[in-house]
Amino acid sequence: MIYYFSGTGNSRYAAEKIARKTGDRCVDIADIYKGKVKSVVGKSDVTGFVFPVYYGGLPEMVRRFVTNPEIKNRLGSYVFAVMTCGGSPQAANEKFEKAIGRSVDLCASVKMPDNYVIMYEPPAGEEALQLLRKADSKLSGLSDRILNRESYGAPAPFTKRATSLFMYMLYNPFRTTLFYRATDRCVGCGMCEKICPDNAIKMSGGKPKWVKNRCQHCTACINRCPQRAIEFGKLTEKRGRYNIMKLGQEESSE
Ligand SMILES: Cc1cc2nc3c(=O)[nH]c(=O)nc-3n(C[C@H](O)[C@H](O)[C@H](O)COP(=O)(O)O)c2cc1C
Ligand code: SF4
Ligand code: SF4
Structure with a gap:
């Protein structure tokens, strides 16, 4: 089962790409909260989370979802997280692992077009398409690793942890x-x-x-x-x- 959260479609795109290759099912976390999907269904061998990086951390809804004991009880034996971002994930991997209360088997970020129009001009046209092509290749590699149940991901260096700590405090306000x-x-x-x-x-x-x-x-x-x-x-x-x-x-x- 792959749970995803997506505002402008990048993370949904990534989740669906992985699911097509691994044969898993994708569920939108927002649909669960809206009651469109009855509840968290079943328990499968693999549990994946795909979501965007916000302020060097995770969206509030993803944090709320993964801290729910019902989810923690239904995690598969192999757990992965794929975070889409504009190129600066900082230490979002650690923020995720802290929220879910365990280390995960695979945790990786994928650079995609940055949608944060409140801060930056979003990429368009060929620039955005090129980012997507590069993301496709990274997602394909990650899907293979997931299929092979590989461990993958590195701890964030101290500087990124410090930046995440500071940036993530700004998300709520x-x-x-x-x-x-x-x-x-x-x-x-x-x-x-x-x-x-x-x-x-x-x-x-x-x-x-x-x-x-x-x-x-x-x-x-x-x-x-x-x-x-x-x-x-x-x-x-x-x-x-x-x-x-x-x-x-x-x-x-x-
Ligand atoms: C509120 C907000 C904060 C963001 N913060 C970061 C960030 O800290 N680092 C980064 O690389 N990208 C950041 N981004 C860019 C998104 O993570 C990126 O574009 C993501 O792929 C969007 O996914 P979505 O289309 O599934 O919503 C931010 C975007 C938003 C909306
Ligand atoms: S930015 Fe806020 S109000 Fe707008 S769609 Fe996202 S959650 Fe809703
Ligand atoms: S702002 Fe108006 S035009 Fe735009 S999506 Fe909402 S209702 Fe439609």
């Missing part, structure tokens, strides 16, 4: 929903409400309202709104958007 807003471009389609993994958005009077003080900060609403109508304060106004499902189509749709 930064995942405020205070600065999200829908602009006049919003056509009230409701897609943002549907895709939010945290049920943090509710449509009201044909416009999205952020109904929680904090969310996962996954950027799905900002990056995937079909009208490009969601902004985070002024920070995102001049930036592009990242959506793995649309990669390669940017030129034709503009």
Whole structure:
């Protein structure tokens, strides 16, 4: 069983790639919390977790999920974690192992397009496609290691542990929903409400309202709104958007 969390599709893509090669089943952690998947099903020989690195650590929902005793009791004899990131995973591996309360057999990061549009311009076009091709090759290698039940992964050096410690403290205050807003471009389609993994958005009077003080900060609403109508304060106004499902189509749709 492979549990994944994904805002803009990278981790879902990675989980599905691994599952295709290993013959495992993928489940979206957000679907479990939303009650779309009845509960955590069965116990299999292999348990995998695929998720994005946030602030040198893991998304709140992933941390909540793996600290749940029900999950800990259902871990297989081989446990792996694959973390997608923009190239600086810091010591997210250690944060994950601390949360799950044990060392895992394979723990690796895979560089993919950085979706953190609140901080950076996301890669687009050929640059993003190239990152994806490199990720494909790394994911293929990792899938082979998983199939062979190999141990893989190295402890993070002290400097990365120190950076993770500092960065991860910023995640909670930064995942405020205070600065999200829908602009006049919003056509009230409701897609943002549907895709939010945290049920943090509710449509009201044909416009999205952020109904929680904090969310996962996954950027799905900002990056995937079909009208490009969601902004985070002024920070995102001049930036592009990242959506793995649309990669390669940017030129034709503009
Ligand atoms: C809130 C947030 C924090 C992030 N922090 C990091 C980070 O510390 N290091 C890094 O390399 N990438 C970071 N990223 C980039 C994502 O980890 C990366 O783009 C990931 O592949 C996105 O996965 P997803 O499409 O499955 O949501 C961050 C992204 C977000 C939204
Ligand atoms: S996805 Fe975009 S256009 Fe649709 S309701 Fe949300 S903000 Fe409006
Ligand atoms: S409100 Fe937006 S950024 Fe926050 S969890 Fe929902 S989709 Fe992700």
